[in-house]
Amino acid sequence: xxxxxxxxxxxxxxxxxxxxxxxxxxxxxxxxxxxxxxxxxxxxxxxxxxxxxxxxxxxxxxxxxxxxxxxxxxxxxxxxxxxxxxxxxxxxxxxxxxxxxxxxxxxxxxxxxxxxxxxxxxxxxxxxxxxxxxxxxxxxxxxxxxxxxxxxxxxxxxxxxxxxxxxxxxxxxxxxxxxxxxxxxxxxxxxxxxxxxxxxxxxxxxxxxxxxxxxxxxxxxxxxxxxxxxxxxxxxxxxxxxxxxxxxxxxxxxxxxxxxxxxxxxxxxxxxxxxxxxxxxxxxxxxxxxxxxxxxxxxxxxxxxxxxxxxxxxxxxxxxxxxxxxxxxxxxxxxxxxxxxxxxxxxxxxxxxxxxxxxxxxxxxxxxxxxxxxxxxxxxxxxxxxxxxxxxxxxxxxxxxxxxxxxxxxxxxxxxxxxxxxxxxxxxxxxxxxxxxxxxxxxxxxxxxxxxxxxxxxxxxxxxxxxxxxxxxxxxxxxxxxxxxxxxxxxxx
Numbered sequence: 001x002x003x004x005x006x007x008x009x010x011x012x013x014x015x016x017x018x019x020x021x022x023x024x025x026x027x028x029x030x031x032x033x034x035x036x037x038x039x040x041x042x043x044x045x046x047x048x049x050x051x052x053x054x055x056x057x058x059x060x061x062x063x064x065x066x067x068x069x070x071x072x073x074x075x076x077x078x079x080x081x082x083x084x085x086x087x088x089x090x091x092x093x094x095x096x097x098x099x100x101x102x103x104x105x106x107x108x109x110x111x112x113x114x115x116x117x118x119x120x121x122x123x124x125x126x127x128x129x130x131x132x133x134x135x136x137x138x139x140x141x142x143x144x145x146x147x148x149x150x151x152x153x154x155x156x157x158x159x160x161x162x163x164x165x166x167x168x169x170x171x172x173x174x175x176x177x178x179x180x181x182x183x184x185x186x187x188x189x190x191x192x193x194x195x196x197x198x199x200x201x202x203x204x205x206x207x208x209x210x211x212x213x214x215x216x217x218x219x220x221x222x223x224x225x226x227x228x229x230x231x232x233x234x235x236x237x238x239x240x241x242x243x244x245x246x247x248x249x250x251x252x253x254x255x256x257x258x259x260x261x262x263x264x265x266x267x268x269x270x271x272x273x274x275x276x277x278x279x280x281x282x283x284x285x286x287x288x289x290x291x292x293x294x295x296x297x298x299x300x301x302x303x304x305x306x307x308x309x310x311x312x313x314x315x316x317x318x319x320x321x322x323x324x325x326x327x328x329x330x331x332x333x334x335x336x337x338x339x340x341x342x343x344x345x346x347x348x349x350x351x352x353x354x355x356x357x358x359x360x361x362x363x364x365x366x367x368x369x370x371x372x373x374x375x376x377x378x379x380x381x382x383x384x385x386x387x388x389x390x391x392x393x394x395x396x397x398x399x400x401x402x403x404x405x406x407x408x409x410x411x412x413x414x415x416x417x418x419x420x421x422x423x424x425x426x427x428x429x430x431x432x433x434x435x436x437x438x439x440x441x442x443x444x445x446x447x448x449x450x451x452x453x454x455x456x457x458x459x460x461x462x463x464x465x466x467x468x469x470x471x472x473x474x475x476x477x478x479x480x481x482x483x484x485x486x487x488x489x490x491x492x493x
Contacts (some may be wrong), residue, residue, distance in 0.1 A: 002074045005443030008082040011035040013056040015064045016439035023462025027068035031060040044106040047099040050163050061228045072230045079238035079446030081245035081438045082161030084181050087139040092155045101139045108138035125277040127188045129285035136182030141200040156208045161239045169218025172208035180287040213289045214448040237449020240289045249441020251460040256404035262413030266307035270300045270401045282354040302392045306346035314381050332379035338481035339376045341366045343488050344384035365488045386422035387485045406431045410466045424469040425478045431469040
């Protein structure tokens with residue numbers, strides 16, 4: 001028995017096959033080889049046609065079946081992960097009304113800000129755990145205001161993963177997790193956010209039916225099966241946004257657990273057992289994949305723009321030609337914790353949400369020409385990014401997250417011993433590096449929907465731990481370096 005996972009990103013579509021019995025990943029592919037096209041008709045806009053996602057789902061499946069030589073008839077369930085916060089609009093015939101407005105489009109910021117003021121900040125935080133912001137509901141309001149002829153044609157609106165599930169099954173539905181990420185779920189009353197819909201003048205019936213994350217959400221139609229090379233009738237039994245799904249893939253399901261990634265930008269996603277919000281809007285809170293009314297599981301999402309992009313910039317602009325990240329790490333390790341006083345503030349990739357949306361730029365502090373060299377710069381860069389993660393996780397702690405463990409993938413800054421050890425020491429927390437992907441997580445989660453496991457954690461037991469970082473209680477030098485960095489940051493903001 002095989003499980004299929006799809007991960008619908010804005011850059012590519014990934015697909016993975018998992019053996020249900022052993023939990024082993026049989027293969028993983030992505031399409032296209034270059035990034036999918038994104039349109040920006042105006043500054044701040046970002047659109048993709050939903051059809052391009054389906055095109056690459058088909059191509060990825062063909063590649064996956066070819067490379068694994070798997071028998072398509074053995075695929076028992078399909079799980080979907082997808083780019084969050086997007087807006088797909090469908091007409092009565094199930095055709096897209098207009099291109100999808102995706103996660104990084106900023107056209108609806110002012111609409112969400114006005115709703116936050118008019119509905120009341122305390123009301124929004126109590127009921128939605130967030131301000132309406134630039135999320136899906138506000139994007140739909142933008143269509144209503146600016147494209148009334150298109151809005152009039154809308155039968156349903158969906159999130160990107162809902163659309164792919166619709167193409168697979170012809171069933172129009174979404175999830176509470178998805179509605180919460182669009183700021184369309186009222187946690188206080190456990191229902192669709194009618195007050196926000198009424199404020200925006202959006203009809204309730206444009207929201208499709210609501211399914212659970214782990215259940216039969218429809219079966220593969222003959223048309224979809226023919227396009228994919230699969231048998232009809234395979235159930236779609238799981239869907240979730242990419243960040244909750246990445247957390248699931250890392251077995252982050254319980255309060256106190258954190259999933260983190262240190263790519264171009266950094267993401268910290270922690271699970272709590274209560275409805276939490278941040279009055280300063282430094283983080284966002286959404287229903288996690290295993291959220292229940294009586295057993296709340298809320299994912300608190302923190303984004304750090306100044307992350308891996310800073311280190312990749314340093315490699316391109318300041319390092320010697322051709323040097324690898326591994327070689328930079330070796331040089332950085334020749335300098336002491338704290339980089340001999342050199343501090344780098346990494347926030348040079350735009351406004352930082354956790355700093356009150358300030359754009360303070362990257363900064364270098366306490367540089368001495370007769371003492372510091374490239375090795376100090378490499379270490380200070382890694383430490384500066386690690387300190388920014390610690391700064392963010394302290395925000396999560398202030399919101400009630402009792403940090404117990406951090407789980408990360410084997411494909412980003414956490415591969416650096418300096419980076420990971422710095423975080424582990426300062427937080428007194430174990431870091432586990434796991435070999436997995438979002439598509440693999442979605443595949444495993446689909447097994448819950450067909451009754452293979454009662455809980456997704458059971459299906460994640462076969463995950464390979466690549467490395468473990470344990471705090472060694474050598475906090476002195478790390479704490480001193482962090483305090484110096486935090487003092488420079490305080491002056492900058």
